[in-house]
Structures are given as C-alpha cells and as structure tokens.
Amino acid sequence: MATGMPSNRSEDSRSADSTLVARCVAGEAEAFKELYDAHATRLYNLAYRMAGTAAEAEDLLQEIFLQAFRKLSSYRGESTIGTWLYRLAVNLCLDRLRSRQERMDRVTVALDGEGGQAGGPAARRIDSVVLRLDLERAIEQLPASYKAAFLLHDVEGFEHHEVGAMLGIAEGTSKSLVHKARLRIRALLGGSTAKGW
Numbered sequence: 001m002a003t004g005m006p007s008n009r010s011e012d013s014r015s016a017d018s019t020l021v022a023r024c025v026a027g028e029a030e031a032f033k034e035l036y037d038a039h040a041t042r043l044y045n046l047a048y049r050m051a052g053t054a055a056e057a058e059d060l061l062q063e064i065f066l067q068a069f070r071k072l073s074s075y076r077g078e079s080t081i082g083t084w085l086y087r088l089a090v091n092l093c094l095d096r097l098r099s100r101q102e103r104m105d106r107v108t109v110a111l112d113g114e115g116g117q118a119g120g121p122a123a124r125r126i127d128s129v130v131l132r133l134d135l136e137r138a139i140e141q142l143p144a145s146y147k148a149a150f151l152l153h154d155v156e157g158f159e160h161h162e163v164g165a166m167l168g169i170a171e172g173t174s175k176s177l178v179h180k181a182r183l184r185i186r187a188l189l190g191g192s193t194a195k196g197w
Contacts, residue, residue: 017081050093064089086166094144138188149177
C-alpha cells in the first residue's frame with residue numbers, strides 16, 4: 001500500500017535524528033551544538049513571531065533548548081527531531097503568551113480608555129500604528145489553539161500537515177483552526193484588514 005511518502009529518505013532522516021539525539025543524551029557537547037545550529041534560526045523566528053520582541057524571542061530560544069536538553073531522552077523518533085523541537089517550542093511560547101495575557105489585557109483597557117483626535121500625516125501614521133496594534137491585539141485575543149495554528153501556517157508558512165504534526169492534531173483540524181482564527185481576527189478588526197484571507 002503506497003503512502004506517497006519517500007520512505008527511504010524519511011527512515012534515513014529519522015535514523016540520523018536518533019543518532020544525534022543519542023549522542024546528545026550521552027553528553028556529547030558537539031552533538032548538542034549540531035542540534036542547536038541546525039534548528040536555532042527557525043525556532044528563533046517562531047519565538048519572535050509568537051512573542052513579538054527580539055528580547056523575548058532570545059529568552060524563549062534559550063528556554064526551548066534548555067527544555068530540549070532536559071527532555072531529549074523522551075524523544076522516541078516518531079517524528080523528526082525538527083518537528084519534536086517545534087512542538088516543544090510552540091508549547092513554551094503558548095505558555096509564555098498565556099502568562100502575559102493578563103498584563104496585555106490591562107494595557108489594552110488603558111489604551112482603549114484614552115481618546116484623542118488628530119488630522120494630517122501625523123494622524124495617518126498614528127492610525128497605521130493603531131491598526132498594527134489592533135491586529136496584534138486581535139491575534140493576542142485568539143484562543144491558544146487558533147493562535148498557534150494561525151501563526152505557524154499564515155505567518156511561518158508551514159503546510160497544514162506540518163502544523164498538524166507540530167501541534168499533534170489532524171491536518172483537517174489545522175485547516176479549521178486557521179479558518180476560525182481568520183474569521184475571528186476579521187470580526188475583531190471590523191473587516192478593516194486581513195484582505196485576501
């Protein structure tokens with residue numbers, strides 16, 4: 001029965017992943033450096049997209065690799081090490097975002113309470129910044145599962161089957177979550193952005 005997957009390449013990749021993980025678990029510093037070098041850039045980009053600042057992304061990247069170091073012995077080779085690391089990274093990022101949500105809610109309430117009227121180019125720049133902040137706030141208000149799927153698919157550019165593997169969900173569930181996230185963002189923004197979704 002054909003699965004449409006290049007089994008030899010997949011098996012070779014998993015074998016290489018298992019060997020690298022075994023070297024890391026055995027305490028081989030060079031192996032962990034190889035793991036870091038192979039995945040740090042993409043994990044940093046994910047953390048940056050989800051956290052929104054370079055400083056938080058750096059902190060998250062360190063935390064991701066610290067957790068990876070602690071949990072590598074639990075890697076079973078059922079997915080690639082990259083997928084395993086992404087799943088770990090998404091979970092850590094979501095935890096960080098949840099803990100930050102209360103502070104963001106307080107800031108949002110404070111910003112919404114401030115009025116102001118202006119005209120001219122300065123007002124347009126302010127409107128642009130406000131629109132960007134509104135989009136960021138809309139994304140922040142998404143349920144965690146919607147947000148993760150939306151960021152991985154629409155921002156990071158992963159295919160739905162990849163998002164599904166990273167989040168431990170079916171491909172169809174990824175499609176549904178992204179669709180619902182887009183609808184929710186449109187509703188929160190009053191239809192003023194998100195064209196093309």
